Amino acid sequence: MRIVCIGGGPAGLYFALLMKKQNPAHHVTVVERNRPFDTFGWGVVFSDATMQSMRQWDPETAATIEDAFNHWDDIELVFKGRKIRTTGHGFVGIGRKKMLNILQERCLELGVELVFEREVQDDGEFPEADLIISSDGVNSRTRAKYAEIFKPDMLIRPNRFIWLGTEKRFDAFTFDFQRTEHGWFQAHIYRFDDKTSTFIVETTDEVFKAHGIDKMDQDQSIAFCEKLFAETLDGHSLMSNARHLRGSAWLNFGRLICEKWSHFNGNSHVVLMGDSAHTAHFAIGSGTKLAIDDAIELTNQFNRIGHGRENIAAVLEAYEEVRRIDVARIQNAARNAMEWFEVVGHRYADTLEPEQFMYSMLTRSQRISHENLRLRDPVWLEGYERWFAERAGAPASPNGHPVPPMFTPYSVRGLKLANRIVMSPMAMYSATDGVPDDFHLVHIGARAMGGAALVFPEMTCVSPDARITPGCLGLWNEEQKEAFRRMVAFVHEKTPAKIGIQLGHAGRKGATKVAWEGTDQPVEHGGWPLVSASAIPYLPHSVVPRAATREDMDRITADFVRAAKWSDEVGFDILELHCAHGYLLSAFLSPLTNTRDDEYGGSHENRARYPLEVFRAIRAVWPADKPISVRLSTNDWHEGGNTPEDAAVFAKMFKEAGADLIDCSAGQVVKDEHPVYGRMWQTPFSDKIRNEIQVPTIAVGAISEADHANSVIAAGRADLCAIARPHLADPAFVLHEAAKVGYAGQVWPKQYYQGRVQYETGLARAAAVAAAPPAGKA
Ligand SMILES: Cc1cc2nc3c(=O)[nH]c(=O)nc-3n(C[C@H](O)[C@H](O)[C@H](O)COP(=O)(O)OP(=O)(O)OC[C@H]3O[C@@H](n4cnc5c(N)ncnc54)[C@H](O)[C@@H]3O)c2cc1C
């Protein structure tokens, strides 16, 4: 095969040498516009995993690269006059120039033809090539030529950064945050050879412009950075090697995704590789890794399918299929990390204390969890846990270890919770005429004994026509009230848990079948008229609701007030107002379901007017020492719907009206939604609302183990974690998670003592077996 790589960056060079090595009969050429020793940038970092696969594929290159590596373990934060350091993070850094030279030399050794100082204008310049690798970087000309086919999606991010170097040798990956009169700047600093460190300075566009950096030339902007980071630079200067860039040389990162990666141009197969196919923000330092991994995978597919030109189409297809998944995973993590740096100034730096700021920064991509931090640096993590537990007023754990964050107590108004875990409301569709019966008593009772500090029965409807299904719980008559009184009494008298009530009105999602007969499907018999913000049905065949009249609103507010009063009378400890999931109050908030042209539709203020009326009315009758939380859909996951930005506006309004907690759920407002699922997937919305609006929050959604909850609470992404489905699978979820993380302070029901001993012994035994060396053969 004749192979041409356009662009001699890490992707082009590494692929060239791997293919030549696999099959010396291939004719492989790399065409690079620069001279061999010219390059932009300073050092790049690698993870141990990338080095491991490089060792497998070409031990020679890996060895030379490793010889040239600088390895370091520590991360240091410089923030608000403090320096905080943790270890165990394992990075290796190398100068980009050095690395390219190593790859170039290896290419020559293996017989790859290297052509320098030739700028390729068009892939048509190589009609004889069977395969053309478009490894020409993020501004790829080849990708641009076939944009119709590759369909690149380039998202230019708002932050500005400049990639500089310094001769100060840093012994840790250092993050330095400096505040100016206009806002925050951060420097990402790491050493990559004996005398040089990379020094990337980043800030928001507003701060960049407020300082007039957009009008500075490179020298002026470098002088600005030197002054700003003078203490850390300690007399050293900053250097640029991007003199070819015009103006101040500050860039915006562009996140690139391509719909397709390969194309047959009539003569040759053309395929995108490295930055020309995708980019990952430098906040997780994975651009070079992705380029190297692409080169490895394409070679791997040739080995698997065959090195002949007849196989190229199949190879390219397989390459794209495999790489897409890994790239998406890294881009996801990079996005979280990148967004953290985009909002760090106003969201975290202004408010968090240095200890928690450090924790938030280390876990910014949500890939590194609490227990992962323990593996890296147990001493630092334990110190942080102690710091956190002391602030939360947690008594010391019986075994001397600090109390893990999720097991620290939390107070709001007069409510004192033993830990941070809430059993989230979950409809059971098992009531008759809204009355809780023995099923509900046992269901809630079991979970209240299972360790959650607070349990919520399902959404409780304030009138018969406020129900979602005929099986929903309600609180509009004495019989219901007495049955709730019994449930609350059981929880208070027999368990350490507190119990809350979630009050709601189904709105246009009412009169539907119970879940196991068809979620959201209208009931065939015994339905009732529906009311919503606007007369828009949920499904095309759903009952069309009436747009609420003022009279409807008054009646419904009165129903909420009655239910709130009775909830207090029977002893509920906290009330949650359900303003999420497309039910009545949520339907007022979302522009997708509220198209009213009166004072209840249109602006944020108008859309929130009725939900706030209800909130204020219940706040007025709910005792001052008992809190109220408000559950919001913090993202409609639909074009034109509410975004987390809108949710933050509403959260602020509820906070000002007296809400104590915002419970950050998302979606279910319209059927045609496009949620992005994943571990702790709604937690970023809670993080935003808590830290930007400064209101306590409950995070919910795929928080499925202690490790998740500990990370969320420790980082200050929420104050409480609501856990739903895991509680269906395991009523004693919290007791079991406490045992799994070795938290000795968890109280079990005294009647269950022997079960606890056996459970903990079983875990200890399993851990011992896992830790034991494999038995030798006799
Ligand atoms: C500030 C910053 C910090 C970064 N830090 C890291 C890090 O710590 N770790 C990490 O892994 N990655 C990092 N990266 C990303 C990394 O530099 C890239 O992801 C990586 O270099 C991609 O390799 P590539 O071979 O695909 O493209 P490139 O390295 O961009 O190589 C493309 C090559 O093609 C050449 N070329 C382009 N057009 C033509 C043409 N028409 N004709 C001939 N030649 C052409 C260019 O001269 C260049 O040599 C960082 C990036 C930035 C911006």
Ligand SMILES: Cc1cc2nc3c(=O)[nH]c(=O)nc-3n(C[C@H](O)[C@H](O)[C@H](O)COP(=O)(O)O)c2cc1C
């Ligand atoms: C069976 C079931 C019923 C639910 N009913 C309610 C409800 O009544 N009120 C509510 O706000 N959320 C309800 N939810 C949503 C959960 O409270 C929670 O937000 C969601 O399941 C995500 O959490 P998880 O990943 O821990 O399950 C329900 C979820 C399930 C699985």
